[in-house]
Amino acid sequence: MVSLQKGQTVRLEKSGGGSLTRVAMGLGWDVRKAKGLLGMFGGGGGGDVDLDASCLTFDADRRQLEEVWFRKLASADNSIVHSGDNRTGAxxxxxxxxxxxxxxxxxxxxxxxxxxxxxxGDSFDRIENAYCRLVDSTNGKELARYDLSGSGPHTGQVMAKLVRVGDGWEMKALGDRTTGRTFQEMMGAILGAL
Incomplete structure (x- = not known):
């Protein structure tokens, strides 16, 4: 497993060599607990934080082809499938x-x-233990992990991209902070990452 730093690229291959066939991008997070007396009594947290993972596909000319997110859980050909919306991070x-x-x-x-x-619309100031990870779905082995934690006033991040290179794929950790409640509102940052 590779712990990626922002901007780092890793070639995605099976542990024994060869190209990957199926991968899963996992997103995890917790709501930051309040410190001091408020935290001891469960107060001051401000409630749940609803983070959403999305996957967008693009062609070589940077045209968007498909989006998979909580309002559209599968691509037209079912090659990309979302697990569904988690609204709490619990x-x-x-x-x-x-x-x-x-x-x-x-x-x-x-x-x-x-x-x-x-x-x-909650900022990442309210998030802790946030990460994205890429897993080889054929054997459950974690290939790469990127820590998304890091407080800030941003409400979105362009996490990572997979790029087709020859007959395989490379993953680049991006971690570009931006604002937006949906991927549509983050499109400027997304296109900038291509």
């Missing part, structure tokens, strides 16, 4: 997952961009 492990069958993606898909945004 519990351990991935709170939202986007599964991608790389072998079924249309040939004109050159780039997949993964984003996370706060649908409720």
């Amino acid at each position: 519990g351990d492990g991935d709170d939202e997952t986007i599964n991608v069958d790389l072998t079924r993606l249309p040939a004109n898909v050159r780039t997949l961009v993964f984003t996370v945004n706060s649908f409720t």
Whole structure:
């Protein structure tokens, strides 16, 4: 497993060599607990934070081809499938997952961009233990992890992108902070990351 830093790129391959066929991008987060007396009595937290993971596909000319998010849980050909909306971040492990069958993606898909945004408009100041990770779905092995934590007034991040390179894929950790309650409101930052 590779712990990625912002801007780092890693070639995605199976542990024994060869190209990956199916991957899952997992997103996990917790709501930051209030400190001091308010935290001891469960107060001051301000309620749940609804983060949303999205996956957008683009062709070589940077034209958007498809989007998969909580309002559209699967691509037209079902090569990309979203696990569904988690509105709290409660519990351990991935709170939202986007599964991608790389072998079924249309040939004109050159780039997949993964984003996370706060649908409720809460800033990342209220988030802790946030991460995205890429898992080889054929064996459950974590390939790469990127820490999304880091307080700030932003409400969204362009997390990572997968780029088709020859007969394989590369993942680049982006971590570009932006604002927006949906991926549509973050489109300037998304296009800038291509």
